[in-house]
Amino acid sequence: xxxxxxxxxxxxxxxxxxxxxxxxxxxxxxxxxxxxxxxxxxxxxxxxxxxxxxxxxxxxxxxxxxxxxxxxxxxxxxxxxxxxxxxxxxxxxxxxxxxxxxxxxxxxxxxxxxxxxxxxxxxxxxxxxxxxxxxxxxxxxxxxxxxxxxxxxxxxxxxxxxxxxxxxxxxxxxxxxxxxxxxxxxxxxxxxxxxxxxxxxxxxxxxxxxxxxxxxxxxxxxxxxxxxxxxxxxxxxxxxxxxxxxxxxxxxxxxxxxxxxxxxxxxxxxxxxxxxxxxxxxxxxxxxxxxxxxxxxxxxxxxxxxxxxxxxxxxxxxxxxxxxxxxxxxxxxxxxxxxxxx
Amino acid sequence: xxxxxxxxxxxxxxxxxxxxxxxxxxxxxxxxxxxxxxxxxxxxxxxxxxxxxxxxxxxxxxxxxxxxxxxxxxxxxxxxxxxxxxxxxxxxxxxxxxxxxxxxxxxxxxxxxxxxxxxxxxxxxxxxxxxxxxxxxxxxxxxxxxxxxxxxxxxxxxxxxxxxxxxxxxxxxxxxxxxxxxxxxxxxxxxxxxxxxxxxxxxxxxxxxxxxxxxxxxxxxxxxxxxxxxxxxxxxxxxxxxxxxxxxxxxxxxxxxxxxxxxxxxxxxxxxxxxxxxxxxxxxxxxxxxxxxxxxxxxxxxxxxxxxxxxxxxxxxxxxxxxxxxxxxxxxxxxxxxxxxxxxxxxxxxxxxxxxxxxxxxxxxxxxxxxxxxxxxxxxxxxxxxxxxxxxxxxxxxxxxxxxxxxxxxxxxxxxxxxxxxxxxxxxxxxxxxxxxxxxxxxxxxxxxxxxxxxxxxxxxxxxxxxxxxxxxxxxxxxxxxxxxxxxxxxxxx
Numbered sequence: 001x002x003x004x005x006x007x008x009x010x011x012x013x014x015x016x017x018x019x020x021x022x023x024x025x026x027x028x029x030x031x032x033x034x035x036x037x038x039x040x041x042x043x044x045x046x047x048x049x050x051x052x053x054x055x056x057x058x059x060x061x062x063x064x065x066x067x068x069x070x071x072x073x074x075x076x077x078x079x080x081x082x083x084x085x086x087x088x089x090x091x092x093x094x095x096x097x098x099x100x101x102x103x104x105x106x107x108x109x110x111x112x113x114x115x116x117x118x119x120x121x122x123x124x125x126x127x128x129x130x131x132x133x134x135x136x137x138x139x140x141x142x143x144x145x146x147x148x149x150x151x152x153x154x155x156x157x158x159x160x161x162x163x164x165x166x167x168x169x170x171x172x173x174x175x176x177x178x179x180x181x182x183x184x185x186x187x188x189x190x191x192x193x194x195x196x197x198x199x200x201x202x203x204x205x206x207x208x209x210x211x212x213x214x215x216x217x218x219x220x221x222x223x224x225x226x227x228x229x230x231x232x233x234x235x236x237x238x239x240x241x242x243x244x245x246x247x248x249x250x251x252x253x254x255x256x257x258x259x260x261x262x263x264x265x266x267x268x269x270x271x272x273x274x275x276x277x278x279x280x281x282x283x284x285x286x287x288x289x290x291x292x293x294x295x296x297x298x299x300x301x302x303x304x305x306x307x308x309x310x311x312x313x314x315x316x317x318x319x320x321x322x323x324x325x326x327x328x329x330x331x332x333x334x335x336x337x338x339x340x341x342x
Numbered sequence: 343x344x345x346x347x348x349x350x351x352x353x354x355x356x357x358x359x360x361x362x363x364x365x366x367x368x369x370x371x372x373x374x375x376x377x378x379x380x381x382x383x384x385x386x387x388x389x390x391x392x393x394x395x396x397x398x399x400x401x402x403x404x405x406x407x408x409x410x411x412x413x414x415x416x417x418x419x420x421x422x423x424x425x426x427x428x429x430x431x432x433x434x435x436x437x438x439x440x441x442x443x444x445x446x447x448x449x450x451x452x453x454x455x456x457x458x459x460x461x462x463x464x465x466x467x468x469x470x471x472x473x474x475x476x477x478x479x480x481x482x483x484x485x486x487x488x489x490x491x492x493x494x495x496x497x498x499x500x501x502x503x504x505x506x507x508x509x510x511x512x513x514x515x516x517x518x519x520x521x522x523x524x525x526x527x528x529x530x531x532x533x534x535x536x537x538x539x540x541x542x543x544x545x546x547x548x549x550x551x552x553x554x555x556x557x558x559x560x561x562x563x564x565x566x567x568x569x570x571x572x573x574x575x576x577x578x579x580x581x582x583x584x585x586x587x588x589x590x591x592x593x594x595x596x597x598x599x600x601x602x603x604x605x606x607x608x609x610x611x612x613x614x615x616x617x618x619x620x621x622x623x624x625x626x627x628x629x630x631x632x633x634x635x636x637x638x639x640x641x642x643x644x645x646x647x648x649x650x651x652x653x654x655x656x657x658x659x660x661x662x663x664x665x666x667x668x669x670x671x672x673x674x675x676x677x678x679x680x681x682x683x684x685x686x687x688x689x690x691x692x693x694x695x696x697x698x699x700x701x702x703x704x705x706x707x708x709x710x711x712x713x714x715x716x717x718x719x720x721x722x723x724x725x726x727x728x729x730x731x732x733x734x735x736x737x738x739x740x741x742x743x744x745x746x747x748x749x750x751x752x753x754x755x756x757x758x759x760x761x762x763x764x765x766x767x768x769x770x771x772x773x774x775x776x777x778x779x780x781x782x783x784x785x786x787x788x789x790x791x792x793x794x795x796x797x798x799x800x801x802x803x804x805x806x807x808x809x810x811x812x813x814x815x816x817x818x819x820x821x822x823x824x825x826x827x828x829x830x831x832x833x834x835x836x
Contacts, residue, residue: 198702199702202702204683205690208684208686209679212682213683214642216748218663
């Protein structure tokens, strides 16, 4: 009993448990779910598909985790994804003959830099002007798609330059999609930051008690500023992947509602939305779980219009499981049952 | 009302072990003990905030077991907490009748509410306008309104949890008058307080708790003060009295010099020289500018005029970090809000200051962190189950020690301690005072010691700066540092 409690109170328990549940369900409901085939030097299968799509969410949710840990939130991520795709596609250009106006690495770098600037804007509003994070990032959330539209001059730019599709697809000769590598690099980067710097400690301290943190010598506003910039960069990288997958810039639909999935991943991973202690590992598994759920539901024939309903059910479940009150009720029940049974 | 053999356990902690408590009608009963002795836990068990793990509570011979404050109130147990928990934006009358408004024809009967509220307060000798909002009255009056509300619900037992901690002398007396009146009406009153003077003035019986155990119940008049203290802290008083005064005056070398620093609403034209290795006290009432001056010296706030000099050079602190780089540490007054970072571990709380000084990218290795934490936990005798315990689960005194440890780790030349002993038990208080003297003598650390307790200041400080109304009014040294002189300087009689 003690041991069981220890396992269930671990922050990784909930997302892992949900993921296992989904996988077990799929094993029965979706034939061939776990099959991975090797064709033309590439791996194919539903699992690979999920990981491919989930990579975007993993990167977003890592950026979101740090923001939420400081007690903030960044709801502009989805729009920043659109900006990133717009900038990159605009720079490469929709040349029908498959050429690029600008080298791909430069275009990508500029796109990510522009998104970093978006993060700077959010960070400036929150840390310097002390605007509530929800309101501050709402500005870019609404304006972002307009900005993306301005960049593409109101059109969807379709890119015919082949190497651009490598980001969201696979490099020639690589068995796995590039997205998985990019996500892995980002994860390693964050792990490095966590282990070898004090970023984690400082971000938590700011989220728990910013007043005390300042008096202890932390540069509170610099730390808050930093997490929004990082969130912007994450959204930028995610935007490149997203637009590469469809080989086009779609200011209206790219990354639509993705920030909500990212927030959901963070919550599922055990980080409280009130800030403080955060769990990047939980967020990553949370992101994979959310993507698995989305893919599973699509496979079951649920339309994209109905999808939010199912996600809402998951949110309710998470909220219940994280609520102290609900836990107490469950525990009381368990104790009563144990007493009855003697 | 009696409580018999009450036990309460928290994970890993024995909060109460077989505690008995008896309250008779018409008696004021003090509940005393050091921090973490179990006073608040006992109160919370009594008022239904916590369930008890063993024991029984009887009220007028009948067993009761309240499972919520509301139920406790129905049993006749009312509580007034340390922080007044009424609604400041409602009127006095609304506050008294909130949740149980008398109604007439389905609508709230305001006339009756206001009339009855006024009558009720009049019985406590309080004649105020009950239609004004609560926040237009002083904390003392608010406290009495809270008492009025508590008593009006047909209470037989009234619990006052540290009611006087935010009141001044005169207000305290008014409160005491009210308590005596209620006592005469036959109420049983539980009085929880850190102030021994008040216990001797007001209470009939006293129950002493220590480490969750009952030490005993005594008649206040028959128990000498020294004995009460030694029962509370569990050791003989000689230790405290033998501490003596700090005879160490520091060196001639000037560490920091303030020349006419001013900031609006904080302090005007403040001059001060602090030598290496001396303990300087800031005395004065709350709001006299003690804390505000300390904040100017430590980079929390910026002076508008005047200069600060360290070893002959002008310095400007834009942030606490700046001051830390100049080896100044400021251990703030409000431990909970300004000091601890509650959800972090003790280890993290101890090393975070040094880490901030070193910068985010210059990470202190885990091994090094553990070494530092262990060393200071031992040095300051912080009671923890492990360095990985969350700091918010420590008692007040141990939290304070951990915060002091945080600053000691940064090895400051000047350490400012703002009310380091507030709200902590006598044993720890003495330890902290001893440590201050020791740091100054052995490591030549300069210390600014701010406290409301003058005794504490006269023992530890070799120089006392007296502040009044945001100005420095006196500087006392040597034989001039005694309670009478300090008091009269604070009062303005110098």
